[in-house]
Amino acid sequence: xxxxxxxxxxxxxxxxxxxxxxxxxxxxxxxxxxxxxxxxxxxxxxxxxxxxxxxxxxxxxxxxxxxxxxxxxxxxxxxxxxxxxxxxxxxxxxxxxxxxxxxxxxxxxxxxxxxxxxxxxxxxxxxxxxxxxxxxxxxxxxxxxxxxxxxxxxxxxxxxxxxxxxxxxxxxxxxxxxxxxxxx
Amino acid sequence: xxxxxxxxxxxxxxxxxxxxxxxxxxxxxxxxxxxxxxxxxxxxxxxxxxxxxxxxxxxxxxxxxxxxxxxxxxxxxxxxxxxxxxxxxxxxxxxxxxxxxxxxxxxxxxxxxxxxxxxxxxxxxxxxxxxxxxxxxxxxxxxxxxxxxxxxxxxxxxxxxxxxxxxxxxxxxxxxxxxxxxxxxxxx
Numbered sequence: 001x002x003x004x005x006x007x008x009x010x011x012x013x014x015x016x017x018x019x020x021x022x023x024x025x026x027x028x029x030x031x032x033x034x035x036x037x038x039x040x041x042x043x044x045x046x047x048x049x050x051x052x053x054x055x056x057x058x059x060x061x062x063x064x065x066x067x068x069x070x071x072x073x074x075x076x077x078x079x080x081x082x083x084x085x086x087x088x089x090x091x092x093x094x095x096x097x098x099x100x101x102x103x104x105x106x107x108x109x110x111x112x113x114x115x116x117x118x119x120x121x122x123x124x125x126x127x128x129x130x131x132x133x134x135x136x137x138x139x140x141x142x143x144x145x146x147x148x149x150x151x152x153x154x155x156x157x158x159x160x161x162x163x164x165x166x167x168x169x170x171x172x173x174x175x176x177x178x179x180x181x182x183x184x
Numbered sequence: 185x186x187x188x189x190x191x192x193x194x195x196x197x198x199x200x201x202x203x204x205x206x207x208x209x210x211x212x213x214x215x216x217x218x219x220x221x222x223x224x225x226x227x228x229x230x231x232x233x234x235x236x237x238x239x240x241x242x243x244x245x246x247x248x249x250x251x252x253x254x255x256x257x258x259x260x261x262x263x264x265x266x267x268x269x270x271x272x273x274x275x276x277x278x279x280x281x282x283x284x285x286x287x288x289x290x291x292x293x294x295x296x297x298x299x300x301x302x303x304x305x306x307x308x309x310x311x312x313x314x315x316x317x318x319x320x321x322x323x324x325x326x327x328x329x330x331x332x333x334x335x336x337x338x339x340x341x342x343x344x345x346x347x348x349x350x351x352x353x354x355x356x357x358x359x360x361x362x363x364x365x366x367x368x369x370x371x372x
Contacts, residue, residue, distance in 0.1 A: 043279065091232065091351055091352075092349060092350050092351045093351065094349060130348065130351075130356070131346075131347070131348055131349060133346060133349070153347070155344045155345055155346055155347060156343045156344010156345060156346070156361050157343055157344060158321060158343055158344075158361065158363055159319070159341075159343060159363055159365065160318075160319060160365070161280060161282060161319065161321070161363075162280055163279050163280045163281065164279075168280075168318075173344050173346060173361065175346055175347055175349070177347060177348060
């Protein structure tokens with residue numbers, strides 16, 4: 001991919017950096033937007049206090065157990081979302097991935113794809129993962145398309161695993177093994 | 185649900201044809217400790233490391249008051265009144281009316297004789313009829329076809345396979361995901 005060893009968290013449109021406490025106002029605004037949260041597990045309103053507490057935890061330590069990063073644009077260093085590895089199992093060399101391009105102005109423009117590739121490459125090359133997996137709701141085909149483009153394979157569907165907006169929604173499970181990441 | 189089963193659940197909500205499900209007590213610890221340290225049992229579970237009595241007791245303390253969020257129960261034979269395994273509905277999501285099922289038959293003599301199947305049916309019926317679950321899901325290792333067969337018999341459908349999601353015994357193992365919805369539970 002032509003990236004140097006010194007810039008493992010930089011892509012073509014975005015870079016991933018540690019969470020900072022002063023990300024709070026922007027994150028609070030973005031993650032209270034129903035346009036965004038319809039695609040996420042979030043149901044209830046998020047207070048400033050809850051967001052602060054979350055950032056205090058996430059900013060303090062980035063380590064094998066939890067890598068939770070902010071996505072910022074390379075062009076103007078604007079915070080547009082977050083990406084993280086969770087439920088890491090060292091024996092299985094496996095993690096679950098969560099991602100949100102929270103600023104709608106950056107949807108459908110390759111920012112999510114770029115962030116995803118950078119994070120997965122980091123997971124495989126720097127953290128020695130064998131497998132990265134994620135959930136995506138049936139109501140979010142755009143995200144699913146991005147995951148497929150990057151190499152994630154659809155492995156199954158939890159039938160009506162989620163209830164939101166007065167109906168039951170299927171949850172798709174996708175997985176990416178080492179060697180399967182498509183660099184585009 | 186057949187009429188007979190509906191009557192049965194009113195009188196004995198946690199009783200099947202071969203087993204009854206009951207709350208566990210700290211007095212059950214020695215048996216539970218034996219099972220969780222038995223490779224015959226753990227080869228089919230995620231568990232890898234030995235458990236001390238102290239750790240098992242700590243865990244058991246979280247299990248003695250079954251409820252919506254954590255409904256762990258012991259499997260006891262109807263005939264002998266003997267504790268032979270564990271079963272439970274875990275990580276319930278109230279909004280989604282969904283929970284994850286886990287089961288183990290700890291006593292080797294009671295495997296492959298229908299006790300696990302009966303315990304599964306009894307707990308799933310309880311989940312739907314008494315806890316108002318709509319969906320019950322579970323994971324099963326691809327190396328455990330015997331359990332897979334039991335789950336299918338009870339009505340669980342294979343919904344997908346997480347490739348090479350587990351490393352055990354020096355190789356990668358697939359994990360099958362299965363789900364059972366209200367109305368899909370089968371008794372025969």
